[in-house]
Amino acid sequence: MIIILIWVEMINNNNNNNNNNNKACTTTLTKIEPIYINIKIKQIKFKHKHNIPLDFPLDITITEYIQNLKHDSLLSAHTQTNDTFKKFFPSIPIPKFINPDxxxxxxxxxxxxxxxxxxxxxxxxxxxxxxxxxxxxxxxxxxxxxxxxxxxxxxxxxxxxxxxxxxxxxxxxxxxxxxxxxxxxxxxxxxxx
Incomplete structure (x- = not known):
């Protein structure tokens, strides 16, 4: 299940900071990795499929490496969320039953x-x-x-x-x-x- 949040922004003096918080909260709640992580994952899968050498540790599988990328991405997004969000969700992952509205x-x-x-x-x-x-x-x-x-x-x-x-x-x-x-x-x- 994919949850999509539509964010209506207010114009104010701290617009850049709010944009970062909004994106971080949305990423963390939806559990959807940012586009650059998605592209990196697709590149890894493509290289693997076509036997092109991969540049990640040899002691883990591709699946584990991709899971680590996704987890690190969500962790990074969570650290950028605002304090109120962190009071509800002090750590990740967000429980699966959470369906924001x-x-x-x-x-x-x-x-x-x-x-x-x-x-x-x-x-x-x-x-x-x-x-x-x-x-x-x-x-x-x-x-x-x-x-x-x-x-x-x-x-x-x-x-x-x-x-x-x-x-x-x-x-x-x-x-x-x-x-x-x-x-x-x-x-x-x-x-x-």
């Missing part, structure tokens, strides 16, 4: 309808949550701490979660997390109109 991707990356992000890209005058005057409203605050969403966290039995990576540790919790993200996004989106 429009809502969860915003929470993984922190690039959504959150006051902290909107303030950073100069779309809001404040970065604080409406639940208090001094707490930045980011995705982590909303899913774990914000009192506005205490009831839905209890209904979904997610109220004992204290760390973002706990939302993605098993399929059952992840399914509930997707519902939480959609609920919060929908609520925030209605507040802005």
């Amino acid at each position: 429009f809502y969860t991707t915003q929470f993984y990356t922190g690039h959504g309808h959150f006051q902290k992000y909107l303030h950073r890209i100069q779309r809001s005058n404040t970065d604080t949550c409406t639940c208090t005057n001094n707490t930045p409203q980011d995705s982590i605050h909303l899913i774990i701490q914000c009192p506005h969403y205490t009831n839905i966290r209890h209904e979904l039995q997610l109220h004992n979660i204290i760390s973002p990576n706990q939302f993605v540790q098993n399929k059952q919790t992840y399914t509930k997390f997707k519902l939480l993200c959609k609920h919060i996004y929908t609520h925030l989106h209605t507040l802005s109109f």
Whole structure:
């Protein structure tokens, strides 16, 4: 299964840094290697098929070498992701049951309808949550701490979660997390109109 994410970028002062983070998050979530790795793999397979000498260690098979290339590529992409993403996924590989969607991707990356992000890209005058005057409203605050969403966290039995990576540790919790993200996004989106 291949997951394709379409990223809508906002114009801001840190566009290059955001582009790198966006590409890294997308690469890590989709588990698709960058084009240069894909080309290198195709070259290796072509050389092997046509008995052209290969330039990799002789103590491993071609399959192992290709797996190592893919793993190293994902590891590199993971190190380039933003801090919010790393709180959900502190290490790779990403569990196979993770199927990011429009809502969860915003929470993984922190690039959504959150006051902290909107303030950073100069779309809001404040970065604080409406639940208090001094707490930045980011995705982590909303899913774990914000009192506005205490009831839905209890209904979904997610109220004992204290760390973002706990939302993605098993399929059952992840399914509930997707519902939480959609609920919060929908609520925030209605507040802005």
